[in-house]
Amino acid sequence: MLNQTKFWFLKDFDLMKKMGKMNLMKMCELLEMKHFRKGEEIEFKYNDSNVVFFLKVGTIKIVSKSTNHTIHLVKKGNIFGELSLFSDQAPDEKAITLEDVTLCYIQADQMRMLLDQHLSLKNGILKLNGIRIRKLKTRLEDLLYKDSYTRIKEYIINYIKEFGEIIDTNYEAKNLISHSDIAHLTNTSRQTVSNVMSKLRKEGVIQYDSKKIELLMTKN
Numbered sequence: 001m002l003n004q005t006k007f008w009f010l011k012d013f014d015l016m017k018k019m020g021k022m023n024l025m026k027m028c029e030l031l032e033m034k035h036f037r038k039g040e041e042i043e044f045k046y047n048d049s050n051v052v053f054f055l056k057v058g059t060i061k062i063v064s065k066s067t068n069h070t071i072h073l074v075k076k077g078n079i080f081g082e083l084s085l086f087s088d089q090a091p092d093e094k095a096i097t098l099e100d101v102t103l104c105y106i107q108a109d110q111m112r113m114l115l116d117q118h119l120s121l122k123n124g125i126l127k128l129n130g131i132r133i134r135k136l137k138t139r140l141e142d143l144l145y146k147d148s149y150t151r152i153k154e155y156i157i158n159y160i161k162e163f164g165e166i167i168d169t170n171y172e173a174k175n176l177i178s179h180s181d182i183a184h185l186t187n188t189s190r191q192t193v194s195n196v197m198s199k200l201r202k203e204g205v206i207q208y209d210s211k212k213i214e215l216l217m218t219k220n
Contacts, residue, residue: 042095050084058101171215
């Protein structure tokens with residue numbers, strides 16, 4: 001029954017759709033499942049081994065251990081900790097849950113073995129890393145060519161679209177990310193983020209409270 005649950009867990013991941021049921025069931029034998037409450041820190045090592053995570057339910061943020069700044073967010077249906085596939089050193093990162101999450105994890109050396117056996121899985125991991133690199137490149141270009149107001153506005157709009165869904169006529173997302181996190185991700189200050197968000201609300205671009213944030217489509 002547990003492996004059936006893990007299969008249900010993995011089958012909707014884009015990375016796994018080309019592997020087939022039998023291969024997925026074999027992979028399930030290597031996976032461990034775990035639940036975390038909101039605000040918990042997720043270790044990147046278990047039993048002294050680096051691990052790769054598959055996030056089925058919830059949202060987490062990746063934070064730099066050295067600066068304690070948010071690096072990026074991970075939503076359900078994605079993986080994290082994949083940097084351990086390319087180095088045996090523990091990454092200078094930690095994961096913190098932004099809501100209750102359910103995930104599976106696998107030891108990095110076992111994941112490397114699977115990558116050697118399944119080309120589609122290997123290509124998927126490389127594609128994910130390519131996407132991450134492009135996002136970092138875009139953030140660097142934004143720092144050079146866009147002012148703080150534009151960086152914050154674009155980040156908030158992209159966050160709502162990526163982590164939310166259309167309800168009635170507007171995009172709506174859970175309000176999971178703090179002003180400090182947005183400041184780290186846009187290289188601005190918390191006060192500047194607060195000012196920009198207040199301005200966007202007055203302009204009718206967004207609406208938000210402690211639980212949700214909306215992109216008002218009549219303005220975008």
